Amino acid sequence: MRNLQVVLGVLFGVAVFLFLDYALPSRTTVRVTNVYNQITDLGANTIFYASADSGTVETADGRRDIRYIATVQPNGRPYVYRNEDTGWIWPPYFKYDSANLHAIAADSVSTAAEPRWMNVTSYGWRISWATIYPNAISMRQVSGPGDAPLNWPAMIVLGVMGALLLLLWRMWNQFRERSIDPVVARADRAIGQVDQRLDAARDRVVAEGREARGRYRGWLDSWRGKPRR
Known part of the structure; x- marks a missing residue:
């Protein structure tokens, strides 16, 4: 997946370069x-x-x-x-x-x-x-x-595009900090709580299983009879 993202990013960069060059x-x-x-x-x-x-x-x-x-x-x-x-x-x-x-x-x-x-x-x-x-x-x-x-028309266009990209980047960061990051944090906390409950349930099942095995062994021993001293 990481390699696919890199390839797509490179292809997008090449397409943008060719578009601007033309x-x-x-x-x-x-x-x-x-x-x-x-x-x-x-x-x-x-x-x-x-x-x-x-x-x-x-x-x-x-x-x-x-x-x-x-x-x-x-x-x-x-x-x-x-x-x-x-x-x-x-x-x-x-x-x-x-x-x-x-x-x-x-x-x-x-x-x-x-x-x-x-x-x-x-x-x-x-x-x-x-x-x-x-x-x-x-x-x-x-x-x-x-x-x-001096090719000032191209420089002006590139400058305006750079300013727009910077503005979009800042807007995206603000949107992520205000909207996406809190949701991700809540999801992480919820997942952590679920993990804790699962761990507690697993520990409880293991403990109850051990207790059940101990009672079963005690029941078997009661039938077998313990050797007298």
Whole structure:
């Protein structure tokens, strides 16, 4: 049972970490190389794209017209973002300006000879084999490839979550001290009293059994007759 609890705790911790890693905003400094629209087939990876009611254009056969922002990281590796409105559905970024962001990205295209570095705020993962892209939320120009602005939105969310967890922990401790611990203490006392009664009853039965055996032996001796002196 203890091992099962440990396994469940580890799985829960991993699930919470993955959830936060996907949903929380991240900031990456990149160089924009291209912006384009592409008709994309969605399948099992649909959950990693915006909901259909967020204003995304879909064809009659269910394919989706999605805006993409192609970038290159300072280390030379390509990194592609999708640019979709999130609407009022999860995650709650309430993004409705994907067209404006597309225009900003198009105006930020630069070459390796004359780079223009942009810091992009996004959420999600980039998984090439599953055709999953992070969703760009906003971008702004920075002074150079090493400029990494503080990710204060994620820090605020984590701080609020930490405060809520601390509040819930204190509330649980107070509830346990006021409601659960007294019940457990009363149950322990009741169990202890039952144990004492059981021990007393057992001792009484043993004593009565010994007394009964003594009377039985005396009765047998009376029939056998004691040898005279």
